[in-house]
Amino acid sequence: MTDSTRLIARVTVVFAILIATSICARAQSVSGYSDVYYDAQFDWIAGIGVTLPDYSTLYYYDPKVHLALSGTDGFFDSFYCAAATPCNYGDYAWAGRDAPPTPGATYTVTAYHYVDVYYTYGILDPGCIGGCFDWYDAYGYTMDLCSPECKADPNCFCVDVWGTPIHWHWYPPMITVFAYGGEKYLGESTDNTQAEYPVLACNPGSVPRGSDVTCTVSGPASHSASWSFSGGGATVSGPSAVDTWSGQMVVSGTVTATVTGNNSLQAGVTVTARTGWATPATGPQNGTVSRCAFISPPPDTTATLGCSSYLGDVVGQFSATTVPNGPNSGFAYYTSNVNISQSFPWQIHPDVNNTQSDFAQHQYVNCGYISAANLKTNVIWHESSSTPRSHYAQYLASLESNNFGSYFEARVATPQEEKELFNQATRAELYNKGNKIWFDAGIEPTLYDPNYNQSTGQFQGFINYPPYATCQ
Amino acid sequence: MSANVLLSLALCVAIGSIPRAALAADVESPKDITKAKAMALHVCAVLQEQAERRESSGHSAGSAARAFAVKAGLSDTETEAMLGVAARMRSRVQPLDDRARAIIQAAKQKYPGGLLPPGTSPPPLPPELVELQRQRDSIVAEAVRELDGELKPAGLAKLHTYLSEKMLQKRLRTLPVQTPNEIGPPGEPAQVDSRRKETAR
Numbered sequence: 001m002t003d004s005t006r007l008i009a010r011v012t013v014v015f016a017i018l019i020a021t022s023i024c025a026r027a028q029s030v031s032g033y034s035d036v037y038y039d040a041q042f043d044w045i046a047g048i049g050v051t052l053p054d055y056s057t058l059y060y061y062d063p064k065v066h067l068a069l070s071g072t073d074g075f076f077d078s079f080y081c082a083a084a085t086p087c088n089y090g091d092y093a094w095a096g097r098d099a100p101p102t103p104g105a106t107y108t109v110t111a112y113h114y115v116d117v118y119y120t121y122g123i124l125d126p127g128c129i130g131g132c133f134d135w136y137d138a139y140g141y142t143m144d145l146c147s148p149e150c151k152a153d154p155n156c157f158c159v160d161v162w163g164t165p166i167h168w169h170w171y172p173p174m175i176t177v178f179a180y181g182g183e184k185y186l187g188e189s190t191d192n193t194q195a196e197y198p199v200l201a202c203n204p205g206s207v208p209r210g211s212d213v214t215c216t217v218s219g220p221a222s223h224s225a226s227w228s229f230s231g232g233g234a235t236v237s238g239p240s241a242v243d244t245w246s247g248q249m250v251v252s253g254t255v256t257a258t259v260t261g262n263n264s265l266q267a268g269v270t271v272t273a274r275t276g277w278a279t280p281a282t283g284p285q286n287g288t289v290s291r292c293a294f295i296s297p298p299p300d301t302t303a304t305l306g307c308s309s310y311l312g313d314v315v316g317q318f319s320a321t322t323v324p325n326g327p328n329s330g331f332a333y334y335t336s337n338v339n340i341s342q343s344f345p346w347q348i349h350p351d352v353n354n355t356q357s358d359f360a361q362h363q364y365v366n367c368g369y370i371s372a373a374n375l376k377t378n379v380i381w382h383e384s385s386s387t388p389r390s391h392y393a394q395y396l397a398s399l400e401s402n403n404f405g406s407y408f409e410a411r412v413a414t415p416q417e418e419k420e421l422f423n424q425a426t427r428a429e430l431y432n433k434g435n436k437i438w439f440d441a442g443i444e445p446t447l448y449d450p451n452y453n454q455s456t457g458q459f460q461g462f463i464n465y466p467p468y469a470t471c472q
Numbered sequence: 473m474s475a476n477v478l479l480s481l482a483l484c485v486a487i488g489s490i491p492r493a494a495l496a497a498d499v500e501s502p503k504d505i506t507k508a509k510a511m512a513l514h515v516c517a518v519l520q521e522q523a524e525r526r527e528s529s530g531h532s533a534g535s536a537a538r539a540f541a542v543k544a545g546l547s548d549t550e551t552e553a554m555l556g557v558a559a560r561m562r563s564r565v566q567p568l569d570d571r572a573r574a575i576i577q578a579a580k581q582k583y584p585g586g587l588l589p590p591g592t593s594p595p596p597l598p599p600e601l602v603e604l605q606r607q608r609d610s611i612v613a614e615a616v617r618e619l620d621g622e623l624k625p626a627g628l629a630k631l632h633t634y635l636s637e638k639m640l641q642k643r644l645r646t647l648p649v650q651t652p653n654e655i656g657p658p659g660e661p662a663q664v665d666s667r668r669k670e671t672a673r
Contacts, residue, residue: 031511037543039535046536050518052511055572055605056597059579091569092518118586119594193543 029054034111034189036069040198040259044098045071049111049189051093061115063093068112073105081114108192115186200225200257200265207249208274209333209409213326214246215255215267225257225265229327234414236329247326250333250412269327277409281399282342284308284384284392289347297351297359300465305450306379308346308391310441312404312434315339319423320413330415332422338408338430344395344441346383352376362464367471370451370461381454382445389445389454398440402433508635509616516540516558544634550627557622561615565608572604 031052039046047069053061065087067079079095081087087095093114099107202215217225227238227245231253238245245255252271258264292307316339320332351359352375360372370378384392407429413422452459519540523533535542541551579595580586588594620628 031514033511033515035539035543037535037539039539041532041534046534046539048519048536048539050515052514052518055576055601055608058572059576059597059601060594089521090573094518094522096522118580119583119588120586 030057030063030113030115030186032065032111032113032187032189034067034109034191036107036109036191036193038101038193039098042098043101045069045101045107045193046096046098047107047109047191048094048096049109049113051111051113051115051186053092053115057115058091060118062088062118064088064114064116065093065095066112066114067095067097067109069097069099069107069109071099071102071105071107073102075099075102075105075107106192108190110188110190112188113186198259198265200255200267202255202267202269205268206270206272209250209271209412210248210274210335212246213249213269214244215257215269215327217243217257217259217265225259227327228256228258230254230256231269232328232331232412232414234331234416236327236331236415238327238329245327247329248323249326250323250328250331253327255327273406273409277337277405278403279338279340279342279399279405281396282344284344284346284386286384287345287347289345292347294349294351296349297357297466298349298463301463303465304349305352305375306346306348306383308344308383308441310395310438311341311343311345312437313341314404314427314430314434315341318408318426320411320419320426322419332413332417332419334408334411334426337405340404340430344384344392346380346392348376348379348383352379359466362466362468363461364464364469364471365461367469368461369464369471374453374460375450375463378450378452378454378460382450385454387455391441391445394443394445395437395441398437402436402440404430404433407433505632505635506613506616509619509631510612512540512544512631512635513554513558513561513612513615513619516555517562520555520558520562545630546623546627550623550630553622553627554619554631557615557619560618561612564611564615568604568608568611572601572608575601575604 032050033052034047034049036045036047038044047067049065049067051063051065053063057063064081066081068076069078070076077097077099079085079087079097081093081095087093095111097109101107198217200215200217202213204211204213207213215227225243226240227242229236229238232251245257249269249271252269254266254268256264256266289307289309291309292304294304294307298305318334318336318338321335322332323329351357352372354360355372355376360375363369363372363375365371381387382390384390386393386396408426411422411426413419451462516537520537523537526536527533537555538551541554546554575598579598582595619631623631
């Protein structure tokens with residue numbers, strides 16, 4: 001449509017409104033409407049056009065509407081109202097087209113509103129052998145569009161035909177063409193919209209265990225979503241006909257919102273471990289290890305020169321708390337840490353510890369034996385050093401991989417699990433971890449025995465066991 | 473055409489010839505908003521009928537019936553109110569539409585395909601059809617008033633804003649149509665004969 005015709009159309013709209021609302025004798029009135037919107041039920045963009053005539057218009061005309069739907073994503077489709085693709089619903093004309101939505105794209109629908117002239121005249125075409133009718137409307141719309149110059153020119157081929165149907169007859173070598181004003185264009189209406197998807201978002205998308213998350217469906221129009229959660233070895237069915245689902249999250253998983261039209265939206269939620277739950281290592285304590293028995297003086301190479309032990313226990317009771325609502329409703333977890341009692345006592349042989357003992361005095365450095373001081377250092381290192389090749393270092397490594405608090409923090413019961421059994425299983429596993437740590441710490445460190453500097457690996461001499469060798 | 477009708481048409485044309493600036497200011501007048509609301513109810517009624525057609529043919533109705541109200545920004549409650557008014561209006565105008573359809577079809581069936589004998593004018597508009605239209609307009613006007621009451625000021629404000637935008641953006645239009653008598657005397661073959669016989673080249 002050109003600018004001038006748009007101006008005319010704008011003025012005629014005002015004119016038409018005035019006519020329709022005035023107290024004058026009623027003239028014909030036709031409403032034209034177009035709309036483009038996102039239909040969540042079908043997950044498509046719907047473009048529609050309606051031509052709505054009043055009774056007097058219907059008396060003389062048949063309503064019609066053509067439609068074009070286009071998108072900035074390159075989509076284009078159109079509907080042409082014709083005998084094979086009718087649009088007349090008796091009292092009005094309707095046309096619709098659909099587009100698959102592209103997020104962010106803008107779609108424009110333009111409806112072209114027409115009425116078809118109903119009453120026509122027909123005359124027998126004298127040039128048509130066998131009888132042919134030419135048609136023209138009875139309202140005075142039909143006009144001759146061939147220019148006088150063309151008419152005067154015997155070589156001019158005038159095909160300046162408008163309106164539908166186009167009528168022409170071919171009588172070789174003659175052709176008959178005439179214009180037929182059977183269709184009246186009233187104007188167009190247009191609408192555009194940006195495709196808006198319903199979007200599911202869970203905020204925050206990543207939370208420490210036990211923190212609240214809110215999942216919301218937003219987007220065009222209003223939404224009635226059915227909710228579910230899948231993760232942690234279970235599925236939770238949520239509410240229906242609400243656009244928000246929130247609650248504490250204790251396991252990672254996927255939240256699904258099925259909106260109108262079975263359009264499933266999904267969002268992942270990641271649950272991270274709470275910080276500060278790892279059970280810290282206890283320090284080595286020089287004291288008495290009950291299981292150790294020392295023979296004085298140490299009799300031979302099988303004698304125990306030092307001893308250490310790991311002691312761990314679960315203190316008190318604990319019980320998992322069930323999440324009351326939200327995507328993780330029914331899951332259970334621990335809201336406070338388990339209390340673990342730990343100790344790592346170590347002890348060395350009194351004869352090694354006392355460098356003035358008879359055993360210590362027989363360690364002749366001058367004859368190639370290890371000194372009493374070095375022996376004491378090496379044995380203490382062997383039991384309690386936090387560097388490799390000590391029992392205490394093995395305790396540290398085992399605690400890291402069998403940490404009570406880390407395990408306890410991550411424990412989550414599914415909605416189907418019986419909570420008391422879950423608590424019992426947790427306690428049993430804590431005991432297992434304690435046993436594993438105890439076992440790992442007790443394994444004899446390899447590579448260096450007490451004859452060696454535990455740090456450098458330097459051989460420092462043999463131990464002089466009774467009966468003591470002499471040294472000259 | 474009677475002298476009264478001619479006089480009425482003349483008055484209408486006189487109103488239509490008001491300077492453009494004055495007309496433009498009238499676009500969003502209360503009268504126009506009332507007219508637009510009537511058109512909006514018609515549109516809602518058509519959308520409802522299309523939705524019912526889809527459902528009756530075994531398909532999901534989709535969101536068509538609610539499309540207008542939702543795009544107008546009405547809340548769920550307001551949307552239901554507007555659809556309710558439109559549905560009640562539909563049921564009230566249905567008998568009038570049925571009667572009007574019967575009159576129109578009867579007139580058209582006298583001339584199958586619309587073909588008039590030479591020299592015969594299109595049939596004049598039956599007075600009953602005019603009266604039916606008057607009754608229909610009255611019902612629609614009542615529906616508009618009902619809508620005003622149902623939507624409350626907040627809902628009405630949203631609808632008015634939307635309709636004003638719609639009209640200005642040409643999504644909702646009143647389109648001019650003329651009757652044969654307004655156009656002038658029925659065309660005569662001698663006057664409008666545009667048949668051409670040209671030699672093909």
